[in-house]
Amino acid sequence: MPVVLRCHSGIGPVVSGMALVAADNFSARYDLDRSRGIFVRPSHRLAGQRYVDRILVLDGAKGGVATAWMLHEMKARGIVPRALIFNRVNPIIAQGAVFAGVALVDRFAGNVTALFRTGDELRVDPAAGTVEILNRDT
Amino acid sequence: MPSITDPRGIDFAIYRRLGQNSAMAALERRVIKALSAFGVLMTDTCINYQTVLAPLRGEHVAYGDTGSVIYANSVLGARSNFEGGPSALAAALTGRIPRYGYHLDTHRRVTRWFRLTASPRDLSEWGAVGAIVGVACGSYWQVPVIEGLEAIPGSDALKHFGAALASFGSVALFHMPGITAEEAIFAGAPPEPVAIGRADIAAFLARYAAPGDKLDVVVFAAPQLSLFEIAALADAVDGRQIHPETTVIVATSPEVKHAADRMGLSARIEAAGAVVAQGICFYQSYAREMAEANSWTRLMTNSAKLVNILGGYGYRSSLASLERCIDSAVAGRVL
Numbered sequence: 001m002p003v004v005l006r007c008h009s010g011i012g013p014v015v016s017g018m019a020l021v022a023a024d025n026f027s028a029r030y031d032l033d034r035s036r037g038i039f040v041r042p043s044h045r046l047a048g049q050r051y052v053d054r055i056l057v058l059d060g061a062k063g064g065v066a067t068a069w070m071l072h073e074m075k076a077r078g079i080v081p082r083a084l085i086f087n088r089v090n091p092i093i094a095q096g097a098v099f100a101g102v103a104l105v106d107r108f109a110g111n112v113t114a115l116f117r118t119g120d121e122l123r124v125d126p127a128a129g130t131v132e133i134l135n136r137d138t
Numbered sequence: 139m140p141s142i143t144d145p146r147g148i149d150f151a152i153y154r155r156l157g158q159n160s161a162m163a164a165l166e167r168r169v170i171k172a173l174s175a176f177g178v179l180m181t182d183t184c185i186n187y188q189t190v191l192a193p194l195r196g197e198h199v200a201y202g203d204t205g206s207v208i209y210a211n212s213v214l215g216a217r218s219n220f221e222g223g224p225s226a227l228a229a230a231l232t233g234r235i236p237r238y239g240y241h242l243d244t245h246r247r248v249t250r251w252f253r254l255t256a257s258p259r260d261l262s263e264w265g266a267v268g269a270i271v272g273v274a275c276g277s278y279w280q281v282p283v284i285e286g287l288e289a290i291p292g293s294d295a296l297k298h299f300g301a302a303l304a305s306f307g308s309v310a311l312f313h314m315p316g317i318t319a320e321e322a323i324f325a326g327a328p329p330e331p332v333a334i335g336r337a338d339i340a341a342f343l344a345r346y347a348a349p350g351d352k353l354d355v356v357v358f359a360a361p362q363l364s365l366f367e368i369a370a371l372a373d374a375v376d377g378r379q380i381h382p383e384t385t386v387i388v389a390t391s392p393e394v395k396h397a398a399d400r401m402g403l404s405a406r407i408e409a410a411g412a413v414v415a416q417g418i419c420f421y422q423s424y425a426r427e428m429a430e431a432n433s434w435t436r437l438m439t440n441s442a443k444l445v446n447i448l449g450g451y452g453y454r455s456s457l458a459s460l461e462r463c464i465d466s467a468v469a470g471r472v473l
Contacts, residue, residue: 025276025308029421030450041450060277062308063446064204068222090278090308091239092220099224 002123003133005115007085010105010126011098016134017082019120020054022046023113026086028074028096029066037079055083055124057116061090068092071100083124085131087112105131141230142181142190143173144203145362145389145419152413156387157431162424178230182417183391184361187214188293190393195319200235202226204304205297205361205443207240211311213296215319217241220278220310240310247325248313250275254286256336260459261298261367264291265442266342268299270334272307283313283322285331290317294364301361302442346445346457351472352383354434356463359389359420360444367460368398368414372406374464380411381470385432388414412467420444425451438463438472 022045033040037052061067074080083103084093097104103124108115108131116122121134148158148166174180181190184203187210193199195215201207202221210216219239221229229235239245252271258264271282282303291299296317303309313322358371368390380386388407390398395416398404404414421444428434429452437453439445440463445455456472466473 030447032450040452043449060308062276063305065202065220065222068202068224072224088277088279090220091225092222092278092308095222095225099222 001137003136003138005108005131005133007105007129007131008107009129010103010124011094012083012101012103012126014123014125014127015055015083015103016121016123017053017055019057019085019116019118019122020046020049020051021057021113021116021118021120024058025060025062026056026058026084026093027061027063027067028070030063034070034074034079051081052079053082055085055122056081057085057112059113060086060088061093065092067096069096069099071096071102075100075102083122085112085116085124105129139230139233141178142183142186143178144182145184145422146170146182146417147423149415149418152415155413156415156423157428158424162427181391183393184419185297185364185391188297188364189391198235198241200226200229204310205301207310208300208304208312209297211240211246212300212313212318213293218310220308245279245281246311246320247281247323248283249280249325249329250282251329251331252282252284253331253333254284254335255333256339257288258291258295258339260440261294262343262440262442262457262459263339264295265298265302265440266339266457267334268302269306269442269446270338270342271312272303272305272309274332275303275307275309278308278310280307280309281311281313281325282309283315285315287314287317294367297361297364298441298443302446305443305446343457346455348436348454348456348472351436351454351456353381353438353466353469353471354384354432354436355438356384356386356467357389357420357437357439357441357444358460358463359387360439360441360447362419363388363390363394365394365397368394368403368407370460371464372403374461375407375410375412378410378464378468380467384467384470385434386410386412386467387420388412389419390414390416392416421447421451425453429453436472438466
């Protein structure tokens, strides 16, 4: 039986993919090399990791306004995460995800960076407010 | 609905000198044409509150610039959320914004309490304190109050403080009792105050220290410089010459640049070998491509916001006072 975790209703399509998890924050401008599809900010816990088509699980949003349009530009080039899971989002990430058509959910009963592990196979259903862990039963 | 623009990526007068190319300039011309046709006022500045028109207390605005949002919310008592480009453009089209977040009284209440036990001595230290508070808050929905200031800091100090607070913490509003516009009301029972002292500021600056490193580029920007900052810079470089292997870039608004030209400040800065750019900000100006084109790695600045952003752009950045940045630029290495 897959584990089903409930969250606040989110935005974007139903998607499945592999989780990439870190207890750190997210900004498309500050943290990413958007041409190569990897985290490059040296102090980021995912530095050097490829994010393309991964389901990113991070603590929250940080920094400026650029993520509002950068996700759309990343999606247009096909170098974008498949979904974003945060403890709490800000309006920049939310509008960025809407504008890009990228799935986004937040507000779980617990810390998402502990609930999920890198390598988990996830199915994110933003409208239903659920995330299933398909390859674990605890 | 008056609409204004943030800094652009290209200053056409100097872009080749900075290692930017004609494709970037062509893209910039398209953006200018499109926004102008749309009726947008091309202010090209992130310090509209210092150079164009400051919003009033209670005025609802939609700014797609975090530094402008936090300054307007906090210092001026205006009301804005962080709007990205798409939602700010939608606000310009419709004259409407969603009624949530920092437009509402309930979200403007204090959730975190900080007490300064040492006074920041320059703009880089104001940025450092903003960064420390920002990291501690770490959320768009936290509203810090900062007490313990010994004197009124001035507009440029709160500009750097707010820009760093927004950059490091995604924070959109702070209160400083007796200085900022609104009364600081706690959202619930007041939390324990967190002290920030001289050792905290020194430790923050030390994270970026790199004494002796060859210095490639010094940037004064993020936010763009006010006329007073330009004047201080002119005083600091008078009679000195920037090292031939170090580039110094100063970014300000078109309004301030014109004033600085008229007052002879730009000429004094450029006589020392620095470049004064108008209407751009460094990190929005193809910073990664400029680094590659010019083989830049080691950067120095007095902007805490800039050192935070550029970590992901291939730069190793040092944070220091304006005077130490200039001393280092003259020496060609980080002092």
